[in-house]
Amino acid sequence: MKNLNHNIWRRSRPFVLGMMLCSSIAFAQSTNPVIDAIVKEETTNSQLEKLGQELLDGIGPRLVGTPQMKMANDWAVAKYKSWDIPARNEKWGEWRGWERGISHIDMVSPRVKSLEGTQLAWSPGMGKKTATAEVIILPDLADSVAFQQWLPNVKGKFVMISMCQPTGRPDYNWQEFATKESFEKMKAGRTALTDAWRKRISKTGYTGKTLPVALEKAGAVGIITNNWSAGFGVDKIFSAYTKIVPTIDIALEDYSLLYRLSESGIKPVIKVHTESKELGVVPTFNTIAEIKGTEKPNEYVMLSAHFDSWDGGTGATDNGTGTLTMMEAMRLLKKFYPHPKRTILVGHWGSEEEGLNGSRAFVEDHPEIVGNLQALFNQDNGTGRVVNLSGQGFADAKDYLTRWLAAVPDTIKNRIKTNFPGQPGGGGSDFASFVAVGAPGFSLSSLNWSYGAYTWHTNRDTYDKIVFDDLSNNAMLAAIMAYMASEDPAKTSTTKTEGIKWPAQIKATRRGGLDQ
Structure with missing residues (x-):
């Protein structure tokens, strides 16, 4: 009998629930x-x-x-x-009037790979030109004097000015799957890297806002950034400070690839074409x-x-x-x-x-x-x-x-x-x-x-x-x-x-x- 009653309830449940739902909606109505x-x-x-x-x-x-x-x-x-x-x-x-145009970003050496990236708002365009150049990392130098001595090295190159994140996994993913020790180790390492990169920027004598301008004046063909938003495949996209060459945010996965290749001495080369327009x-x-x-x-x-x-x-x-x-x-x-x-x-x-x-x-x-x-x-x-x-x-x-x-x-x-x-x-x-x-x-x-x-x-x-x-x-x-x-x-x-x-x-x- 217990099973029979259960089956009757199962067969009648949609009708009963429907009556309950209608009653609750009617009760919720105002006058x-x-x-x-x-x-x-x-x-x-x-x-x-x-x-x-x-x-x-x-x-x-x-x-x-x-x-x-x-x-x-x-x-x-x-x-x-x-x-x-x-x-x-x-x-x-x-x-300031500006219009985003077509952007193409490709790694062409050591292998071919189309990269995910976004030209920053108000970034200068390149017209019909395409730039193909080596990607280099902003080095960790002793002070602003050393930076000025190094600065001519950027001529004809794309310069990466963001740190390489130690992980592309958001913290909630680590919390779900990592051991406590592994998670704490990653966070400590990330904090150390973040502090070190902040000091690296500071030792140039510039800020995050003025550094791109100094690099373009020295002959860089473009500025590459990564503003990871702490989630899978997601970056924050704000505005550029350059006035002559494009500034491009490359997604974490591809930015990290370029960074590792450059750091290991492989010298990656990318090809960039952007067509944004100034509108006065x-x-x-x-x-x-x-x-x-x-x-x-x-x-x-x-x-x-x-x-x-x-x-x-x-x-x-x-x-x-x-x-x-x-x-x-x-x-x-x-x-x-x-x-x-x-x-x-x-x-x-x-x-x-x-x-x-x-x-x-x-x-x-x-x-x-x-x-x-x-x-x-x-x-x-x-x-x-x-x-x-x-x-x-x-x-x-x-x-x-x-x-x-x-x-x-x-x-x-x-x-x-x-x-x-x-x-x-x-x-x-x-x-x-x-x-x-x-x-x-x-x-x-x-x-x-x-x-x-x-x-x-x-x-x-x-x-x-x-x-x-x-x-x-x-x-x-x-x-x-x-x-x-x-x-x-x-x-x-x-x-x-x-x-x-x-x-x-x-x-x-x-x-x-x-x-x-």
């Missing part, structure tokens, strides 16, 4: 028709994947000063207008969209996400995901809350990666909005569902944020850890631009999903890393919080908690990369 409609639309008709394909696959990375950044600005304006949401590109500054001075924009308020049009609720990215990947989780979240939230709000009490704005900021410049410029240029801000919700750090919300040091934030959060479905809200009053953010993302002037800006902080090692500013920050279920949760959360903030009869208090040191306002850089 607010706007919120219910937002949740239903997003769970049955989300546009996030389509938006992601258009932006990330179609347009790609959005480095400030590149044609792709302006293409993204124009795409967002057109998309908002297709939803009957007025939108505009608002100029806030100028930047170009304007930079924030994209702003607006759903006009009816009762209090001069009070504002804002959604916020930076639009720009580094360009080693496509900027999918930094900050394509935040961008998509806020666009989808605005679509939901326009469809089900087209006449908000307060004006709802969204800001898609430029040049966050170089110092929150777009949002800082907006704060400087729009005191009438910042001074009448009900709340701003910013999302930036990766693909994960939102799990943290801080009061940013505002004494009364707990009252209104908790009240608004109560309207969010339990399946989303119960995952979020709140921290009140919290500490005011001094940087990190664009909400800090508003907090610095005492405006109620809040960060919707996300679950990690190995963001720091694998997608933050890396060559692996691509569409396939997005978790769209988490983004749907975030879009619902952002839309509902904006709706609740707009509907709230009370104006939010921006009283600062006593005893907390407040960050200073930092002015936007409005001419970037033009003095290099």
